[in-house]
Amino acid sequence: MVLLGLMQFSVLSLCFLVLTTFPYQVSSRGIFGRKPNGAYPSLDDGICATSVIVHGYKCQELQVTTQDGYILSLQRIPEGRGKGSNGGTRKQPVLLQHGVLVDGMTWLMNSPEQDLPLILADNGFDVWIANTRGTRHSRRHVSLDPSNLAFWKWSWDELVTYDLPAVFDYVYSQTGQKINYVGHSLGTLIALASFSEGKLVNQLKSAALLSPIAYLSHMNTALGVIAAKSFIGEITTILGLAEFNPKSLPVDGFLKPLCANPGVDCFDLLTELTGKNCCLNSSTVDRFLMNEPQSTSTKNMVHLAQIVRHGVLAKFNYVRPDYNIMHYGEIFPPIYNLSNIPHDLPLFISYGGQDALSDVRDVENLLDKLKFHDVDKRSIQFVKDYAHADYIMGFNAKDIVYNSVLSFFNAQINT
Secondary structure, eight states, X not given: OOOOOSTTSOGGGGGGGBSOOOOOOXXXXXXXXXXXXXXXXXXXXXXXXXXXXXXXXXXXXXXXXXXXXXXXXXXXXOSOTTXXXXXXXXXXXXXXXXXXXXXXXXXXXXXXXXOHHXXXXXXXXXXXXXXXXXXXXXXXXXXXXXXXGGGGOOOHHHIIIIIHHHHHHHHHHHHOSOEEEEEEEHHHHHHHHHHHTTOSTTTEXXXXXXXXXXXXXXXXXXXXXXXXXHXXXXXXXXXXXXXXXXXXXXXXXXXXXXTTSTTOOTTSHHHHHHBOOSOOOHHHHXXXXXXXXXXXXXXXXXXXXXXXXXXXXXXXXXXXXXXXXHHHSSSSOOBOOGGGSOTXXXXXXXXXXXXXXXXXXXXXXXXXXXXXXXGGGEEEEEETTOOTTHHHHOTTHIIIIIHHHHHHHHXXXXX
């Protein structure tokens, strides 16, 4: 995870939504331990081969093309090592969606007994792992190349409009069943935005939202506050840089002076940005650093920053009224009204008391928007000691959170 923008662009503006970050100090090697020549692994080194098949599970590497031409990587784990536990019935599909600046690998940082996708597979679910555009295995397009600025001309609005629907359509077409969904961080934001517009709901069975992000007004890190205040321009490229690559020299170099701000501790960025995670093994963090972070678009980071600065969940703000009118037919960008989420949609929401990104007060604001949700369709879990990264890498997440997710999904099987 990471952050920090470029040059004058509020670099840190979005550190907050970054799924996790790193407990290493800035050094000449770079805070993210850049690989030689910055190359990404080839598709032959995909998530299935490196993190699933090696543990004895079947796994398929698949591709999905969005309506706007992005070719997305998708992994399928059709069964557990013990063939699941639901007898002869068709296995229920579960789709996992990661957050910003990471990819689907982020769900597979611990042992098989501790990783949510493999736990779900072992418990009889048909598991699918999504990878959003721009990440290492989803850097292809039917006509554009990542070196082309146009490849990066998108924000999370496009993830709502194109990526999630493309993946949902594919999974639904392959399984013929409604889909259970798990999102973390940005994966919760794009889901909530989609549900509020009536997207996906006809193909959706239930949704589990971990460390939900919808509002960010109470983000409580010194680095996050600096990020929000330092943002000085609503621009989507800086010196022609449309790809926000955490391992690039502009981002790496800009971080160092920001770390000089009083109250900012860049020797422990993980805690600084995500809160005091209680339950991470050092070996897990090392594995995370070997695989993450991933690129996103600069425009996406700008859009995320707007949530903090404006206090509302809205489509991308082009700032100039004429640009907004051109895109939306009105001066201000439309709001995603979360109160429009179907009241009978089964939701499981889990949030942590130590989370600096998904702050308790912001989650309570989200829950207030869902106050008219059917009582028997809304399950809320509060984990006092958990912070943002614990939900995807915590060594005890199976006992604390994942078992509850399993119970929630199992309760939907006959509904």
